[in-house]
Amino acid sequence: MSQATRRESIALPTGADYLREILRAPVYEAAIVSPLQDMPRLSSRLNNHIQLKREDRQPVHSFKVRGAYNMMAQLTDEQKQAGVIAASAGNHAQGVALSGNQLGVEATIVMPRTTPAIKVDAVRSFGGNVVLHGSNFDEAKGRAQELADEHGFTFIPPFDHPAVIAGQGTLGMEMLQQNGHMDYVFVPVGGGGIAAGVSVLIKQLMPQIKVIGVEAEESACLKAAMDKGYPVVLDNVGTFADGVAVKRIGDETFRLCHQYLDDVITVSSDEICAAVKDIFEDTRAISEPSGALSLAGLKQYVETHQLTGKNLVNVLSGANTNFHSLRYVSERAELGEKREGLLAVTIPERTGAFLEFCHVLGGRAVTEFNYRHSDNADANIFVGVRLLNGQEELDAIMVDLQQAGYPVVDLSDDEMAKVHVRYMIGGKPSKPLNEKLYSFEFPEYPGALIKFLNTLGTHWNISLFNYRNHGSDYGRVLCGFELEDKDLLEFSSHLRDLGYQWKDVSKTPSYNFFLAN
Known part of the structure; x- marks a missing residue:
């Protein structure tokens, strides 16, 4: 018997069952009816009426x-x-x-x-x-x-139980009562509890309203399940939006999301950071990354489908964030809005070359400039440029630079450049190395560094090390090792023993441009 057949043989709650359970849920003995707040700045910018469901106002600062x-x-x-x-x-x-x-x-x-x-x-x-x-x-x-x-x-499971799903569904009931003219509702997806509860409720009462699930690219377990037709386990999940960092969608939440959601989309960490900024600018509320997920999806959906004049609602699902993580959010928000571009440019190593380069930029604001002398012929520089017209303007800048004879590479989507390399410019080795570069997600607990060094550092020479943490449970480590081809099999075995998430990033443009020999 197939997995689908086995599930169909079990008596599962119907949409009507969920509607009844949502209506009778006694959640207001502990929760409040959270406000549905207008976002005037963003509404004007996107030419739609946008509202934010303020679940950060709950006693625990989240919908959970x-x-x-x-x-x-x-x-x-x-x-x-x-x-x-x-x-x-x-x-x-x-x-x-x-x-x-x-x-x-x-x-x-x-x-x-x-x-x-x-x-x-x-x-x-x-x-x-x-x-x-x-x-x-x-x-x-x-x-x-x-x-x-x-x-x-x-x-008490966090999402995959009918009673939990029904409790989250009360949020959808409130939204219908607060705005009966919604065209689209955007809900975050981690394990699927809020998406399942809200969608089953809305589709029972006002099926013409579109309900869109939004996932982080680094933990898109629902999209993976949709592609396969059943829940699957992701190999790895990113930890930036830790509130939705779930490897496997729930069985019941998947069933409901598959049946009732109109669409599922994914957004990047940079888009989430931009949404955190939008929420702050309109409401002065500080969202946790996963709390801004549905707004990031709303903005992407508006751009992709060219929506105008619609009533759009999204959920600020939580505001339990570490203060220090806001540094990362601030750095990445401009990139998420396409208001900043990052470029690697080769210019001549001579007096006046930087001034000539700035003239080619045509008076545009330079947000970042990193350089260190490397040789007497050329200099590789890392440049951030303020943008007024997004990717179109960045493309035009690159054309101008190329026509002026400057080799240029767009690093705006190069994760290594944004997390590590921009802080390490000028770090080329003084001698040739057989170097491989790896990125790790490094758990923050006593002994984590010792475990790392005991497992890897005593076997091979570490040739590069950069650590970045912005107040989250995990830091980011970029580490170079001197490795011969004959070492790679044994080295890979030690990486598996280490147990941390890792990735070979030896071929990323920013590494080869600024750090490789």
């Missing part, structure tokens, strides 16, 4: 309390007496802790040891018992399930 409370309120007296458990590094943890406090249910939350103290303290402030275990979510979830079996706790 809706699903957690709805499920926990329906537990039997015996289950409540035994207590509940969840695994989370963020918003779901706080939702379960607050719900437990409201219902008088002891709530234990297993969180990875890498979880920032601000999030751990927030869970404890709501009365949750915190257990720190493992270096990632999967390890924490495994421990939570072990504790549930040992102590009889009820496990």
Whole structure:
């Protein structure tokens, strides 16, 4: 029997079932009816009426309390007496802790040891018992399930349960009551709880409204499932938008999203950063990256489909962010809006060459200029340029430079350039090296660096090392190794033993332009 056939043989809740459960969900014992706020600046810029559903105003600063409370309120007296458990590094943890406090249910939350103290303290402030275990979510979830079996706790999943989905669906009901003239609703997708709940509710009552799911490019588990026809496990997920960093969409959330969503789109980290800035400029609210996901999708969809004069609603799903991560957001927002371009340009190594180069730019504002003497013939420079007309203007600048005799490469979409290389200009080795370059996502916990060096650093010479962290659970490491071809098989084995996410970036343009010999 196929997987699809097995699922069809199970009696699953219908759309009408979900509508009934959403209408009777007692979430307002813990949650509030969040405002639907106009975004006048962005509305004027995009020529549409855009509104923002302010779930950051919830007591836990995210929508997660809706699903957690709805499920926990329906537990039997015996289950409540035994207590509940969840695994989370963020918003779901706080939702379960607050719900437990409201219902008088002891709530234990297993969180990875890498979880920032601000999030751990927030869970404890709501009365949750915190257990720190493992270096990632999967390890924490495994421990939570072990504790549930040992102590009889009820496990509260973050998204893949009908009661959780119905709780999140109350958000859709509020939006219909606050604006019955919506044309499009954009919802973020991580595990699919909010997308499933909102779409099933809206399609039961006003099916003419389009509901669009938005995923981060680095964790597009729903798109992968849509392509295959069933949920699949992603090999890796990016951690920037950590609130939606899910490797596998839920079974029930996938079923509902597949049936009720009108479209699913993906957005880049730079587009998310630009959306965080848009939210701040219109409302003065500071969104977490995943909280701005649906607005990033809205903006992309408007541009792609040339929408005008429509009523568009998106969800600010959470605002639990680390202050230091805003530095990264600020750096990348201009790139996400195509208001800045990054270029690698070769100019002659002689007096007055930079002035001549600036004349070719035609008075455009230079946002960044990195250079270090390399040889007596040519200089490779890293240049940021302010843009008024996006990619069209950047293309015109490149044509002007090429016609003036300057070799130029567009680095605006080169991740290595944006994360590492722009801070390392002038770092070419003084002698030829057989060097391979790798990027790593480096977990923030005591002993992580020692583990890295013990596994790799004692076997091969490290020829380059750059570390960047912007207040998130993971830092970014760029590392060069001296490797002969005969070493590559053994080296790859050690990379697997290391257990961190990694990628060979030896062929990226920015590395070869500025750092390779």
